[in-house]
Amino acid sequence: MPFNTTRFFVFLALVLVLFYTAPRAWRKYILLAASYYFYASWNAKFIVLLLTLTVIDYTSGLWLERMPPGPRRKAALIFSLAANLGFLGFFKYYNFLAANLALVIARPPRSFFLEIVLPLGISFHTFQSISYVVDVYRGRQRAVRNPVDYALFICFFPQLVAGPIVRARDFFRDLWAWQPPSPDDLSRGVFLIALGLTKKMAFADQFAKVANEYFANLAAHPGALAAWSGVFAFGLQIYFDFSGYTDMAIGMAKLFGFHFPINFRRPYLAGSITDFWRRWHISLSSWLRDYLYIPLGGSRRGPWLTYRNLLLTMLLGGLWHGASWNFLIWGGYHGTLLAIERALRGERPSADEWNWAYLIRAPLTFVLALIGWVFFRAADLPQSVQVLRQMFGGSGGRVLLEPWHFGLAALALILAVGEERSEWFERAIRAPMPVYSSALAAMLLCLEIFGVLDAAIPFIYFQF
Amino acid sequence: MIAVGETRQSARFVWLRRPLCAILAAVAGLLAIDALIFRTGLYTSILEPESSTGLFELVLRREYQAQSSYGRNLIVTLGDSRFAYYPRVANQQTAVTGFAFRSAGVAGTNARAWYYMLRDLDPTRDRYRAIVFGVEDYDDEDGAYDVSDDLSALHYVAARLCLTDVIPFALSFHSPAERWEAFRGSLFKGIVFQRDILAFLSHPAKRVADVKLTNGGYEQWTYGYVETDRNVVGLKVDWPTLTATLPPGNDVLRYQMNCCVLYRPYPQTGQLAAFRRKWFGRLLDRYRGTPTKVVFLRLPRGPSPRPDNLTQKKSSSIREFAARPGVLLVDEHAFDSLERPELFKDAFHLNNAGCSLLSVRMAQEVAKLLR
Secondary structure (H helix, E strand, O other): OOOOOHHHHHHHHHHHHHHHHOOHHHHHHHHHHHHHHHHHHHHHHHHHHHHHHHHHHHHHHHHHHHOOOOHHHHHHHHHHHHHHHHHHHHHHHHHHHHHHHHHHOOOOOOOOOOOOOOOOOHHHHHHHHHHHHHHHHOOOOOOOOOHHHHHHHHHOHHHHOOOOOOOHHHHHHHHHOOOOOOHHHHHHHHHHHHHHHHHHHHHHHHHHHHHHHHHHOHHHOOOHHHHHHHHHHHHHHHHHHHHHHHHHHHHHHHHOOOOOOOOOOOHHHOOOHHHHHHHOOHHHHHHHHHHHHOOOOOOOOOHHHHHHHHHHHHHHHHHHHOOOHHHHHHHHHHHHHHHHHHHHHOOOOOOOOOOOOHHHHHHHHHHHHHHHHHHHHOOOHHHHHHHHHHHHHOOOOOOOOOHHHHHHHHHHHHHHHHHHHHOHHHHHHHOOHHHHHHHHHHHHHHHHHHOOOOOOOOOHHHHO | OOOOOOOOHHHOOHHHHHHHHHHHHHHHHHHHHHHHHHOOOOOHHHOOOOOHHHHHHHHHHHHHHHHHHOOOOEEEEEOOOOOOOOHHHHHHHHHHHOOEEEEOOOOOOOHHHHHHHHHHHOOOOOOOOEEEEEEOOOOEOOOOOOHHHOOHHHHHHHHHOOHHHHHHHHHOOOOHHHHHHHHHHHHOHHHHOHHHHHHHHHOHHHHHHHHHHHHHHHHHHHHOOOOOOOOOOOOEEEOOOOEEEOOOOOHHHHHHHHHHHOOOOOOOOOHHHHHHHHHHHHHHHHHOOOOOEEEEEEOOOOOOOOOHHHOOOOEOHHHHHOOOOOEEEOOOOOOHHHOOHHHEOOOOOEOHHHHHHHHHHHHHHHHHHHO
16 A cells, blocks of 8 residues: 555545544554554565564563663563564575575575565664664663554554654654644645655656666666666656655654654755765664664774774665665765765864855765665666666767656756755745645646656665 | 643634645645646647647547538538548539538547537537448447446547536546546546646647647648558458468558457447447437437448357447437448458558548438438
8 A cells, every 4th residue: 555546545534534533542543553454455464573573572672671781681682683683684684695695605596595575664663673672771761561552653654664763762752742733733744745745756756767767678778878867867766756755654644643753854965975864864874873883883983993884884774775785885885985075074074065165066976876876776786887887988878868857857956955945845834824725736736747647656665 | 642631622623724724725726727727728729739639639620610611511420540531532422412521530539539529519519410420330249348448538538528527527437447547637637638748848849830730731631631552452361260361561450350350259248338328329419309410320340340150249229329310320231342451451441442432432321311
């Protein structure tokens, strides 16, 4: 039941009606039932997995809070982490490891292969669970007493399949002191849902058609122009796709009285790769920072260990996306760029202000991000190399984008700059009704004219 | 959940007012913009002439303008691409028949599209002496798909649909998915024109030039159009085994024969009969009590028509219509002699010689009925 379907909106409307017409004591049960139904609509079997992880982490949280510091407490933490990472590792990385093991011992690649279906959203809810257990262990989070509350934290449907990765303290703050959404929350929620849907269907899916055409058959589209336009299209697709999904998730949560953290802040306006990662998939970046980079030592142990930590963090960040050498290289590529920037910049904070140098830094950062996307999108390493060869060594070729694609990209750029400099969207949300409605109407018009309605293009991050 | 602050029952949903009003206002705003662009002729005047809607509109405009050039004995014909004839040749018989012929047929259309075409082409129901519908068969034989669920109709008639058509048009489709698509497309026409708009945005100047050129020459091009002389001589069909011997190098014919001629009968559910009764029924109701006659004619079916034992004919809606006043049927076998390989360019369409012969004979047969 993807967010960009009529069926989902019918489901959402029904849940909203049930939620607000039911007595308040029932509401979290309605959300829990709706969330399990939502998850089961993809694959009901994995409800068992979700419940198992929920029980393990809920129980671990209680143990960790009650146990005094010592080896038993640490063992409880390790048990919980092992269970979470064990399931994630099996479902997501088993075949990757098995294929590489087969390669190492010179056996056919599929010797140890298992037909494994990846449970939806496992990467997201696993990270969410880990953050909860670690926070309880660190004493930063009270263990949740009510299993229903914890189950809802793990499976709340707006963010279940592709985030944002919500921290326990934020979620339970909203749940335990629940208040009806304010008029401002509702306006913001509706606006974000419309914005997310527009980003997904009118922008991401239009660019997806071009990117998919290119990556599906490289031989049919030789040349540097074709390669750059295919990669450019994917760069825009993945941003609009994922940030569109996130906007919708945040907007829906607001309608239910929950406040999720922002996940994207116009990343393609970043003036450096460091800045890019402060703007891209913020909930993952901050998770990696808090639960990996800082525990590894962060930047506290000298420059070389800082570079190592950056590289390790990004390698694991890459691997989190999927089990393939391409994701690992993508993570390593970004880790290396972050380390280089860190080396060039030293201890000074990154210069992200808008000045004449920004006019060079921002396009350069965008191009560096695009090069990274080649590894992210290509089917395998040989295809990545083939695309990069075309980008940097291919002859002319044909631009795969139509003029209106560039118009769409220019419109997005204008809106992004307007939001960055003058908070256009924020102003529209707080504006009087006619302006707010006009903004909604403009998005609906954009959906009407540009929305891809005849092809169900899945959200990219649903596969993670 | 802990409720903070109790709200009075009467004011329970007051906080919903702003977002709900905003959504309603936004939808109303979208409808207004959509209507301004797509219901005023603003955009339809620059539709791609070769698109489904563009072609439909072009034919409608051409025939609307042609009405004033002919007298009261004007006959309009409607059909799909199989009803290929030359009005120019048919009109060479005017001195004998007393009638002038014009074609408002559009390739790929059916009775549903013809209803909307005639509704706007003949709003006063008195502009034609007769309306001739060319059909494949007077009997109702269901094919591979349910014709009532053919969404191409939406793309032909999109520009003709008024707000009052939205619900009945959507309900004329059977499956929920098609109904939904027809509903949203006839309400928000930008969805139907999306591909056309994107192509226009890519090359606006070229589009405007193309439209101007087509508008200027369409009447002349189509009235003087001459079909190909190509034929399918050499085509032989062994009906018991459903195999065909084809003239060499004719891939189009091979495809057409395999997909649409050499098949065992499909299960007969009566869907075509229902479709015809609905849409021809609406057309006949429209002309009931007017001086305009409605004429049906069975078109030449192909160079090698399917034999009777391969068809299942449970009903004949067209023959039922003939019982109504003002409805006439051309002799079913009037054009059987045209069903020869030398008069067809492929499995369904007449070639130049075939079109010429059909033009003359059709004019004579229709005139005979009307006199």
